[in-house]
Amino acid sequence: MRRILTVLALLVLVVTLAAPSSYAKDKFRMGIVVKIGGIPWFNAMEAGIKKAAEARGVDAWMIGPQSSDPALQVRAIEDLIAQGVDAIGVVPNDAKVLEPVLKRAKDKGILVITHESPYQKYADYDFELVTSQYFGETHMKLLAEKLGGKGGYVIYVGSLTVPLHNAWADAAIEYQKKNYPDMYEVSERFGVAESADDSKRTMNDLISGHPDLKGVIGFGSQGPIGAGRAIKERGMIGKIFVIGSFSPGQGKRLLKSGAVTGGYMWNPMVAGEVFVNLAVDIHDGYKPKSGETYEGLNEYQLDGNTLLGKNVTPINIDTVDELAAMGL
Secondary structure, X not given: OHHHHHHHXXXXXXXXXXXXXXXXXXXXXXXXXOOOOOOHHHHXXXXXXXXXXXXXXXXXXXEOOOOOOHHHHHHHHHHHHHHOOOEEEEOOOOHHHHHHHHHHHHHOOOEEXXXXXXXXXXXOEXXXXXXXXXXXXXXXXXXXXXXXXXXXXXXXXXXXXXXXXXXXXXXXXXXXXXXXXXEEEOOOOEOOOOOHHHHHHHHHHHHHHOOOXXXXXXXXXXXXXXXXXXXXXXXXXXXXXXXXXXOHHHHHHHHHHOOOOEEEEOOHHHXXXXXXXXXXXXXXXXXXXXXXXXXXXXXXXXXXXXXXXXXXXXXXXXXXXXXXXXXX
């Protein structure tokens, strides 16, 4: 009998040691769905995600769809919900289309954080490294400087359904109308700036159809690239000026040739770090407040569910090599 009791005691000990403690905290897990995979901008963001995940001791990874089809983002988010992750990050292609699936995530108790989608419905928080107004106005000032405050221009956005890109465009146009009355749009904006090929085709059409075109603002990392390639091939360097937000490593040759003039960006690697750090901190009890300082955002304002930071970087002849060397 004693021997049986001893064996049972040993079995209980083995089971106790092998079973996970009910008090042990599972590792924080976060999936981040971006607009499209395989382009330099989001490659840099992925590097920031991995860096922050390692530093914080959590599991965080990026999902980059093969195209900018919002349905692919919906599918990726549904998969993350099924996995039971702690947090989901999204850089939306279509804010409205994502609302139902983001609501499902929140209903499951999953923390939802977006980027490049201010005031996103059903997100706990959205963060922006720079305000829409400042980013749009800064680009228009640079274009006006190159055009001498006169002439026709056009604006590219990543998609007509991306709220942030269109907010930048709205701010740029409003600033132009108030400050540069001799400048004007030759056409309504084009939603082509997530594809270098589409941007190039559009640029070629615009050159042929609008001889008064003098400038392009590309909001979306592939917009200035495609437009710059068309201008270089058509021998229009110095006649049409292209500025915008683009990956320095991808665009530095175009910039140095004069086909692209320059622009401004926030560091997507920093955005990747903020995604992870903010999610972990909020999960652990952090409550964002206006006027506070947060790494990557600097001093920020909280407007509704949106954190508006102040962290912008110029892309020009003096900065492009250093930015490209960082993998941006």
